[in-house]
Amino acid sequence: MKFYRPIVILVTVAMFMLTSCESSTNSPEKGIITHTVFFKLKHPKGSEAEKEFLAQAVALKSINTVMNMTQVTEIGQKNDFDLGLTMQFKNQADYDTYSNHPDHVEFVKNVWDKEVVDFMEIDYIVE
C-alpha cells in the first residue's frame, strides 16, 4: 500500500488544482466588481509621455485590494478612446479602499487630471 500513498496525495493535489482552474475563467465570478476605464491622453500614441503615464497608472496595482490590473488597448472604431485599464475588486469596500488610497488620490490629482483628455468609466458585476 505504501507505494500508492504518493499517488493518493497527487490525485488530491490534481483535484484541488482542477477546482481552482474552474473558478478562474475569463468570465468574472459572480459578485466580483470589474472596474474598467477607457481614455484618451493628450500625449501622442507610443510616446515616452504615454509610457510614463501608463507605468504610473499600472503601479496602482500595489494597492492591496486591486485584483487583475490589466492595461489594454482599445481597438474598436466605435468610440474615441485609445487605451484602457481593467481591474477587479472582491466587493465595494475593497473598491472604496482603492478609490480613497493616498496613492490613487495623488495619481488622479497630479497625473490623470492633467494628462487625460477624455474618459469613460464602466463598472459591472455578474449577477
Next chain:
Amino acid sequence: MKFYRPIVILVTVAMFMLTSCESSTNSPEKGIITHTVFFKLKHPKGSEAEKEFLAQAVALKSINTVMNMTQVTEIGQKNDFDLGLTMQFKNQADYDTYSNHPDHVEFVKNVWDKEVVDFMEIDYIVE
C-alpha cells in the same frame, strides 16, 4: 521502478493542469479580443421584456466563434448604461464570423435596433 510510473504520469498531468490554470486568469490573454457592449433598454428594469431581450442576446453564444459570453449589470454612477454583454474572440476573423452570422444580423435588425435606447461598444486587447 514500475511503482513510480503512475506517479510520473500524475506529475505530468498535474504540470499540464497548472499550465492551463496560468493561461486562464481573469485577465484576458494577449491578443484575445474582448468585445464589450453596454446599453440601456426601453423596457423597465426587471421586466419580462428585459428578460426576453437578454435571453435572445445571450443565445448568440451559440455562434461557434464566441467565447465567454457573459451578461453583466452596470453598477457605476458615471454613465447612463444599465446592462452589458462581454465576450471574447480569438482573432478578428472569429469576431467577423460573429458579426456577419445570420443569427447576429437578424438579432440586431429585429431586436437590438428596436429595443435599445442607447449603447456604447468598447473592444480591447492586451498587448
